[in-house]
Amino acid sequence: MVIVDSTEIPQLHVVFLPFMGHGHMIPMVDMTKLFATSGVKTTIVTTPLNVPFVWTTIERSKNSGIDIDIKVLKWPCVEAGLPEGCENLESIPTSHGVKWDMIRNFFTVIDLFQQPFEQLMQQCKPDCIVVDLFFVWATDTAHKFGIPRLMFNGSGFLSLCISDSINLYQPHKRVESDSEPFVIPNLPGDIKLTKDQMPDMLKQSEENFFTEIVKRWRESELKSYGFIVNSFYELEATYVDHYRNVVGMKAWHIGPVSLCNKMIEDKADRGKKSSIDRHKCLNWLDSKQPHSVVYICFGSVVDFSAAQLKEIALAIETTGQNFIWVVREENKEEDWLPEGFEKIMEGKGLIIRGWAPQVLILEHEATGAFVTHCGWNSTLEGVSAGLPMVTWPMFAEQFYNEKLVTEVLKIGIGVGVRKCVEVVGDFVKRDAIEKAVKEIMVGEKAEEMRSRAKALGETAKGAVENGGSSFRDLNALIRELSSKRH
Structure with missing residues (x-):
C-alpha cells in the first residue's frame, strides 16, 4: 500500500510593484505574466487611475487560467502637493520641458506610499517582492517581513555596468569640458561617453534633492537580494558576466519580456x-513592400518642440521612404507640420497622434527600420523584431543604450546627438535625420545591419523558449525563491 502525503505545498507568491510610468509599468506587467505562466501566484499593485493600463491584460490572463491578482492602493498625491489625479509620470503637467518641483513632489508621494504598501504585505504575506528601484524603501520593507526584495529598473546590463562604474570611479570629474570624451573605467x-551625455542627476556636483535620491538608490541596490533584468544573455553577454562577476551583484535575465505576448x-x-484601430494600421502595412517602412517613435515621455x-x-x-510616425497627443496643433504635408505624403506615410500598437508595427514584415529614442523597452522590442535602428537618445540611460546598439551590436546608426537634454532632447537638423534614415534603409551597409539585426x-525569441537562456534563468530564480520560503 502506497501512502501519499496529502499535504499540499503552498504556491510561491510574488508581489510586483511597478513605478507609475508607462515605461516601467508595461515591462513589469509582462514580467508578472511570465512568472504566472511559470506556475507562480502573482499579485500586481497599482493605484486607481493606473488600473486601466493593466486591467485588460490581467483580465485576459485570468480568463485563460493564469493566476494573476491586482491590488489597488490610494496614491497620496494631494498630500504631497500634487494635483488630484496625478498618479502617473505622464500626468505631471509639463510644457516642452521638465517641471522639477512637480517631479520632486512625485518622489515625495513614493515615500508616503510605503505605509499602505506594508499594510498590504501584512495581509498578502508574499514570499518575495519585485519592486521598481524608485521605491527605495522596499528593501527595508522586505527585511521587515523576512522576504527577498528583487529590484527592477527597466534597463539592461550594459547600463547597469556603466552606472556602477561612474558611481565608483566618477570619471566625469576628471575631464576639462562637458564635451570631452572619457573611457568608462574597468569596463x-x-x-x-561625455559629461554632456550623462543624466543630470548623476553629474550635479552640489548636494540636492536629486543627488540624495541617487544616493538612496545605490544604498537600496546594495542591500537588495538582487536584480531582475529585462534582457537576454546573448544580447550583452560580456556585461552580464561583468555585472555578476566583477561588480558582484546577483542578477537574473528573463527577457525580452514583451515576447510573453x-x-x-x-x-x-x-x-x-x-490611438489608431489596429486593423487600419496593419492593413496599411500590408499594402507595403517588405522592409520598406521606417517606424518613428520616441516613447511615452519625449515632448519635442514644434520646430x-x-x-x-x-x-x-x-x-522618400514610407513611414509610420508616432507623435504625442499634446502636439495637436497643426503648425508643427509643413503646409500640405499630410496631403503630399498620403499613401506614403501614416501619422499616429498618441499611442501606437508598437510591437505589432515592429514585427510586421513591411517595417524595415526603427527611429528610436533608445529607451530600453523600445530598444529591446526593436531587437526582438530583428530591426536595425536609427538612434536618437535624449535623457536617462538612453546614451548608454545607444552605445550598445551602434558600437557593441552594430545594428544602428546615430543621428549625432551629443547632449542629454531632459524630455525635449537636443535639437537635430533635418540633414542629419535624412542621412541616418537613408543609411539605415538603403545600400550595402544597411543590408549588413539588417542581417545582423535579423x-x-x-536569438531573442530563442532565449525565452523552453531551454533558452532567459527561460533557464527565470526557472533558476523561481527555484531559488521557492527554496527560501519559511
Missing part, C-alpha cells in the same frame, strides 16, 4: 489604448 569594450490582442493592448517636429517631417519627406531577433 570591457572601451566604451566612451503571443496573441495579437495581447500585443495591441500593452499600456494605453491605441523639431517640423524638422523631422521635412527630413522624412526628403528621404539574426539577433531570432
Whole structure:
C-alpha cells in the first residue's frame, strides 16, 4: 500500500510593484505574466487611475487560467502637493520641458506610499517582492517581513555596468569640458561617453534633492537580494558576466519580456489604448513592400518642440521612404507640420497622434527600420523584431543604450546627438535625420545591419523558449525563491 502525503505545498507568491510610468509599468506587467505562466501566484499593485493600463491584460490572463491578482492602493498625491489625479509620470503637467518641483513632489508621494504598501504585505504575506528601484524603501520593507526584495529598473546590463562604474570611479570629474570624451573605467569594450551625455542627476556636483535620491538608490541596490533584468544573455553577454562577476551583484535575465505576448490582442493592448484601430494600421502595412517602412517613435515621455517636429517631417519627406510616425497627443496643433504635408505624403506615410500598437508595427514584415529614442523597452522590442535602428537618445540611460546598439551590436546608426537634454532632447537638423534614415534603409551597409539585426531577433525569441537562456534563468530564480520560503 502506497501512502501519499496529502499535504499540499503552498504556491510561491510574488508581489510586483511597478513605478507609475508607462515605461516601467508595461515591462513589469509582462514580467508578472511570465512568472504566472511559470506556475507562480502573482499579485500586481497599482493605484486607481493606473488600473486601466493593466486591467485588460490581467483580465485576459485570468480568463485563460493564469493566476494573476491586482491590488489597488490610494496614491497620496494631494498630500504631497500634487494635483488630484496625478498618479502617473505622464500626468505631471509639463510644457516642452521638465517641471522639477512637480517631479520632486512625485518622489515625495513614493515615500508616503510605503505605509499602505506594508499594510498590504501584512495581509498578502508574499514570499518575495519585485519592486521598481524608485521605491527605495522596499528593501527595508522586505527585511521587515523576512522576504527577498528583487529590484527592477527597466534597463539592461550594459547600463547597469556603466552606472556602477561612474558611481565608483566618477570619471566625469576628471575631464576639462562637458564635451570631452572619457573611457568608462574597468569596463570591457572601451566604451566612451561625455559629461554632456550623462543624466543630470548623476553629474550635479552640489548636494540636492536629486543627488540624495541617487544616493538612496545605490544604498537600496546594495542591500537588495538582487536584480531582475529585462534582457537576454546573448544580447550583452560580456556585461552580464561583468555585472555578476566583477561588480558582484546577483542578477537574473528573463527577457525580452514583451515576447510573453503571443496573441495579437495581447500585443495591441500593452499600456494605453491605441490611438489608431489596429486593423487600419496593419492593413496599411500590408499594402507595403517588405522592409520598406521606417517606424518613428520616441516613447511615452519625449515632448519635442514644434520646430523639431517640423524638422523631422521635412527630413522624412526628403528621404522618400514610407513611414509610420508616432507623435504625442499634446502636439495637436497643426503648425508643427509643413503646409500640405499630410496631403503630399498620403499613401506614403501614416501619422499616429498618441499611442501606437508598437510591437505589432515592429514585427510586421513591411517595417524595415526603427527611429528610436533608445529607451530600453523600445530598444529591446526593436531587437526582438530583428530591426536595425536609427538612434536618437535624449535623457536617462538612453546614451548608454545607444552605445550598445551602434558600437557593441552594430545594428544602428546615430543621428549625432551629443547632449542629454531632459524630455525635449537636443535639437537635430533635418540633414542629419535624412542621412541616418537613408543609411539605415538603403545600400550595402544597411543590408549588413539588417542581417545582423535579423539574426539577433531570432536569438531573442530563442532565449525565452523552453531551454533558452532567459527561460533557464527565470526557472533558476523561481527555484531559488521557492527554496527560501519559511
